[in-house]
Amino acid sequence: MAKLAPSILSCDFSRLREQLLEAWEGGAEIIHVDVMDGHFVPNLTFGPLIVEAVRKVLPEAFIDVHLMMDNPRAFVRDFAQAGADLISFHAEAVQDFDAVLQDIARVGKKSGLALCPGTPLTILDHVLGKLSLVLLLTVNPGFGGQKFISGMEEKIRALRRRIQEKGLRVEIAIDGGVKEENIEFLASCGASIIVAGSLVFSAQDIRGTVRRLSERIRAY
Ligand code: DX5
Numbered sequence: 001m002a003k004l005a006p007s008i009l010s011c012d013f014s015r016l017r018e019q020l021l022e023a024w025e026g027g028a029e030i031i032h033v034d035v036m037d038g039h040f041v042p043n044l045t046f047g048p049l050i051v052e053a054v055r056k057v058l059p060e061a062f063i064d065v066h067l068m069m070d071n072p073r074a075f076v077r078d079f080a081q082a083g084a085d086l087i088s089f090h091a092e093a094v095q096d097f098d099a100v101l102q103d104i105a106r107v108g109k110k111s112g113l114a115l116c117p118g119t120p121l122t123i124l125d126h127v128l129g130k131l132s133l134v135l136l137l138t139v140n141p142g143f144g145g146q147k148f149i150s151g152m153e154e155k156i157r158a159l160r161r162r163i164q165e166k167g168l169r170v171e172i173a174i175d176g177g178v179k180e181e182n183i184e185f186l187a188s189c190g191a192s193i194i195v196a197g198s199l200v201f202s203a204q205d206i207r208g209t210v211r212r213l214s215e216r217i218r219a220y
């Protein structure tokens with residue numbers, strides 16, 4: 001059953017509380033938080049304080065923090081304390097995956113490894129079994145509202161096959177360029193968590209949009 005994870009990157013921050021509640025009432029159980037450091041990606045967003053705010057508004061949500069930063073180890077503890085349930089870091093940003101995974105395990109959280117569109121799945125060879133989630137970026141990270149990079153559907157399928165062959169239970173999340181016209185197709189390719197920013201938060205009716213999109217992907 002594929003699930004929708006609204007990304008607050010595209011929300012109206014002057015109405016964060018209201019919009020989070022609308023997404024939650026629409027049935028969103030996972031909230032995706034995009035942390036950008038202005039260096040790993042050419043944009044700057046927010047830190048643990050926003051995670052703390054999300055946690056305050058939605059005590060029962062599953063908060064998925066996507067760290068687009070050069071030095072994730074420096075912030076694992078802070079994001080965990082702020083209320084993250086899962087912390088994803090980028091494969092392109094660190095050399096020693098195990099060290100970061102140990103940091104995340106030490107603070108009792110789930111871990112995800114994020115891959116930019118150009119990063120091959122072979123990078124997962126020795127680490128897949130240690131992850132709760134692989135986050136496949138389907139746009140170049142940095143900004144919301146971009147176009148899905150075609151060809152990424154094959155990467156999703158290939159990862160799904162690899163996970164099945166190894167008999168693992170790793171979630172596949174996809175992130176970027178999800179639109180009305182491709183959301184069901186992407187779920188059918190094997191994504192179990194579908195991150196959507198602009199699609200959800202630019203809607204007039206956030207509650208209804210989350211409900212409708214979740215309904216459309218739940219069969220996969
Ligand atoms: C991309 C971010 C995404 C972003 C997706 O850098 O990681 O989470 O919010 O935005 P949309 O859904 O608008 O493509």
Ligand code: ZN
Pocket residue numbers: 007032033034066175195
């Ligand atoms: Zn993201």
